[in-house]
Amino acid sequence: MKTSPLAPTASPMLHPVPGLRLATAESGLKYQGRDDVMLMVADDIATVAGAVTRSKTCSAAVDWCKSVLAGGMARGVLVNAGNANAFTGQIGADSVAACAETMASTLDVAADQILLASTGVIGEPMDEGLILSHLPAMMTRLDGNAWGDAAKAIMTTDTFAKAASTQIELAGELITITGIAKGSGMIAPDMATMLAFIGTDAVISAGDLAAMTSAVTDQSFNAITVDGDTSTSDTVVVMATGRTGSLLAGDDLIAFQSALLAIMEDLAQLIVRDGEGASKFITITVTGAEDDAAARRIGLAIGNSPLVKTAIAGEDANWGRVVMAVGKSGEAADRDRLKISIGGVLIAADGQRIADYDEAPVAAHMKGQEINIDVDLGLGTGRARVWSCDLTHGYIEINADYRS
Amino acid sequence: MKTSPLAPTASPMLHPVPGLRLATAESGLKYQGRDDVMLMVADDIATVAGAVTRSKTCSAAVDWCKSVLAGGMARGVLVNAGNANAFTGQIGADSVAACAETMASTLDVAADQILLASTGVIGEPMDEGLILSHLPAMMTRLDGNAWGDAAKAIMTTDTFAKAASTQIELAGELITITGIAKGSGMIAPDMATMLAFIGTDAVISAGDLAAMTSAVTDQSFNAITVDGDTSTSDTVVVMATGRTGSLLAGDDLIAFQSALLAIMEDLAQLIVRDGEGASKFITITVTGAEDDAAARRIGLAIGNSPLVKTAIAGEDANWGRVVMAVGKSGEAADRDRLKISIGGVLIAADGQRIADYDEAPVAAHMKGQEINIDVDLGLGTGRARVWSCDLTHGYIEINADYRS
Numbered sequence: 001m002k003t004s005p006l007a008p009t010a011s012p013m014l015h016p017v018p019g020l021r022l023a024t025a026e027s028g029l030k031y032q033g034r035d036d037v038m039l040m041v042a043d044d045i046a047t048v049a050g051a052v053t054r055s056k057t058c059s060a061a062v063d064w065c066k067s068v069l070a071g072g073m074a075r076g077v078l079v080n081a082g083n084a085n086a087f088t089g090q091i092g093a094d095s096v097a098a099c100a101e102t103m104a105s106t107l108d109v110a111a112d113q114i115l116l117a118s119t120g121v122i123g124e125p126m127d128e129g130l131i132l133s134h135l136p137a138m139m140t141r142l143d144g145n146a147w148g149d150a151a152k153a154i155m156t157t158d159t160f161a162k163a164a165s166t167q168i169e170l171a172g173e174l175i176t177i178t179g180i181a182k183g184s185g186m187i188a189p190d191m192a193t194m195l196a197f198i199g200t201d202a203v204i205s206a207g208d209l210a211a212m213t214s215a216v217t218d219q220s221f222n223a224i225t226v227d228g229d230t231s232t233s234d235t236v237v238v239m240a241t242g243r244t245g246s247l248l249a250g251d252d253l254i255a256f257q258s259a260l261l262a263i264m265e266d267l268a269q270l271i272v273r274d275g276e277g278a279s280k281f282i283t284i285t286v287t288g289a290e291d292d293a294a295a296r297r298i299g300l301a302i303g304n305s306p307l308v309k310t311a312i313a314g315e316d317a318n319w320g321r322v323v324m325a326v327g328k329s330g331e332a333a334d335r336d337r338l339k340i341s342i343g344g345v346l347i348a349a350d351g352q353r354i355a356d357y358d359e360a361p362v363a364a365h366m367k368g369q370e371i372n373i374d375v376d377l378g379l380g381t382g383r384a385r386v387w388s389c390d391l392t393h394g395y396i397e398i399n400a401d402y403r404s
Numbered sequence: 405m406k407t408s409p410l411a412p413t414a415s416p417m418l419h420p421v422p423g424l425r426l427a428t429a430e431s432g433l434k435y436q437g438r439d440d441v442m443l444m445v446a447d448d449i450a451t452v453a454g455a456v457t458r459s460k461t462c463s464a465a466v467d468w469c470k471s472v473l474a475g476g477m478a479r480g481v482l483v484n485a486g487n488a489n490a491f492t493g494q495i496g497a498d499s500v501a502a503c504a505e506t507m508a509s510t511l512d513v514a515a516d517q518i519l520l521a522s523t524g525v526i527g528e529p530m531d532e533g534l535i536l537s538h539l540p541a542m543m544t545r546l547d548g549n550a551w552g553d554a555a556k557a558i559m560t561t562d563t564f565a566k567a568a569s570t571q572i573e574l575a576g577e578l579i580t581i582t583g584i585a586k587g588s589g590m591i592a593p594d595m596a597t598m599l600a601f602i603g604t605d606a607v608i609s610a611g612d613l614a615a616m617t618s619a620v621t622d623q624s625f626n627a628i629t630v631d632g633d634t635s636t637s638d639t640v641v642v643m644a645t646g647r648t649g650s651l652l653a654g655d656d657l658i659a660f661q662s663a664l665l666a667i668m669e670d671l672a673q674l675i676v677r678d679g680e681g682a683s684k685f686i687t688i689t690v691t692g693a694e695d696d697a698a699a700r701r702i703g704l705a706i707g708n709s710p711l712v713k714t715a716i717a718g719e720d721a722n723w724g725r726v727v728m729a730v731g732k733s734g735e736a737a738d739r740d741r742l743k744i745s746i747g748g749v750l751i752a753a754d755g756q757r758i759a760d761y762d763e764a765p766v767a768a769h770m771k772g773q774e775i776n777i778d779v780d781l782g783l784g785t786g787r788a789r790v791w792s793c794d795l796t797h798g799y800i801e802i803n804a805d806y807r808s
Contacts, residue, residue, distance in 0.1 A: 122727055123757050313804045
């Protein structure tokens with residue numbers, strides 16, 4: 001598959017996270033000639049938090065993760081691509097238990113210290129033996145520098161690997177945050193996400209990490225959409241190895257949360273940039289809504305609208321479709337207070353197109369790859385940013401043929 | 405534009421409705437060489453009911469119709485295609501008032517007896533003079549047999565005209581119901597609909613007609629989706645001229661409601677069959693939900709899913725995507741009680757694919773134009789039917805290029 005035209009041109013430097021190592025393997029579950037299993041192991045028990053899909057038809061692995069995440073502690077994560085092990089009944093649940101128990105005994109910990117994630121086709125029983133047979137060899141290959149290989153191993157319809165990394169100094173200590181993600185289609189907001197695995201060596205309490213992960217997930221992975229469809233398998237995991245020494249608190253905790261949000265936003269935006277068939281990256285900024293949640297839902301109504309997305313694919317500054325999407329969002333809106341700008345140019349206000357509207361600069365903006373839509377509701381102080389991509393022939397080509 | 409492959413092969417016989425006459429004209433507002441204005445006039449004051457879009461950014465004509473419909477009585481309907489007169493501010497409201505007042509004075513009635521509808525591009529001020537200059541000539545051409553021409557005059561991206569007609573005998577009297585509709589894109593459910601104008605010579609109270617129109621709209625126009633996008637201009641109007649003599653009540657009222665529902669279902673299904681780019685007509689039947697409203701929302705989650713719609717375009721029996729859509733609907737669902745059938749063949753039950761599933765008959769069904777998906781939740785007695793179409797390259801072609 002051709003690499004997305006929105007793919008980043010340079011690979012980011014991925015800082016190893018003290019206390020975390022990774023390995024990959026080729027299972028033969030589905031793909032040929034590429035690794036499709038990923039193992040992430042903490043040297044000691046790590047603080048963990050996460051978010052999983054709110055789908056009522058979630059996968060067996062998601063069911064498993066819910067109870068592990070509730071405990072706030074974990075040693076390892078085992079991920080496979082090519083089979084979602086979703087809607088696979090008791091066979092699927094047995095397969096998940098076998099994976100967790102085998103990996104736990106390899107690490108000599110309890111099974112509830114192991115997180116699992118699977119992504120790929122729904123409804124096909126999964127032969128976990130193909131995965132587990134590689135565990136012993138993978139354990140010998142664990143490497144703190146394997147984040148790039150790990151990002152590749154979890155891909156399905158992704159056209160490029162997704163990773164982000166940062167370092168911040170807090171209270172005189174250098175703290176690292178590095179993460180990987182996958183996702184390209186069946187990406188929708190307001191439930192949870194796709195797959196993302198983030199590590200840090202920060203010392204942070206399980207409660208702080210859980211609260212923070214929930215908040216930043218809402219502002220990053222829950223603020224993106226490719227097609228409005230929500231996976232059965234979405235999982236975000238943040239593991240903190242605590243190797244940096246002092247417990248984060250106060251302003252340091254806030255600074256760490258900002259850094260974690262920046263990494264999650266990077267990863268979330270990379271997923272949109274690899275949206276199936278995407279040729280344009282859309283940033284929707286909503287202000288003046290009743291509250292932040294209303295702003296996000298309005299942003300998502302715009303970002304999910306097939307008519308807005310196809311207009312952008314056609315480089316058409318069809319702002320009337322933005323009006324339509326605001327109107328259908330179900331949120332409070334007053335037609336006569338609404339302001340709409342595209343590419344920074346005010347187009348509509350006071351219930352109509354502005355008197356001296358000049359389409360030329362907006363038309364030029366539409367020809368670019370980065371499209372900005374700003375909507376002000378004029379009602380309150382609620383604000384949100386949402387990221388989406390356009391809807392092109394590529395999306396149809398990928399999804400009318402590929403059984404994912 | 406090529407006629408939809410799902411278009412009906414024969415035109416239905418359209419019975420004139422005693423007391424209702426129609427005329428059309430070419431305004432020059434947008435289209436060349438075709439009529440784009442439609443007038444429907446009752447010989448005497450008629451009972452009227454309707455439904456309009458719940459969009460927060462509704463058009464000026466929709467605002468106008470809300471107050472007229474609240475009165476339950478009307479003499480005429482004036483409709484134009486090519487300009488939606490939506491998001492046009494005070495200019496738009498003035499234009500609507502001018503249309504209603506001019507038509508009212510032509511008919512020698514009050515302006516609040518006139519219904520208006522506009523469909524087309526959003527945000528362009530409309531030159532109503534182009535429409536009004538044709539009113540006198542249209543009044544001289546009013547004809548009870550002009551339903552077919554009227555159906556053509558209200559088309560925008562529609563590839564065929566949509567009409568339905570029936571006659572039923574109630575209490576020894578023959579009652580006629582004839583209706584027309586337009587719609588092809590920006591079609592979404594759960595708000596109101598597109599444009600539909602239905603006439604009958606039944607004698608019915610304004611209260612009964614309003615209650616019945618609301619109920620059958622929910623089961624017809626509110627049960628279809630093309631792209632999940634809701635228009636600023638959706639309007640359904642039912643006019644009853646009362647020419648048949650005796651007031652409907654009791655069983656006759658129920659029988660009339662069934663006949664009206666059948667006409668509305670026909671019109672709603674014709675809109676889906678003309679869905680932008682559609683190559684397959686999808687009927688989704690949901691049973692066993694908590695209640696009927698939950699069943700309809702689950703049906704619409706399936707019918708709106710880009711991944712389900714592209715799988716059907718690709719003739720892929722990808723039932724896992726149906727599982728996904730049920731899971732994301734937000735309605736109560738139990739993965740392990742869910743049953744999914746395609747083309748009448750049971751595929752999944754008890755939280756997994758059935759043991760002896762044979763994909764061959766399902767694959768054959770997917771090659772047809774009429775696709776049936778049945779979902780049973782196993783929770784309650786709620787049921788609903790929803791109609792949708794597939795998502796093809798045609799949708800992208802139409803909407804990336806056409807400013808509608």
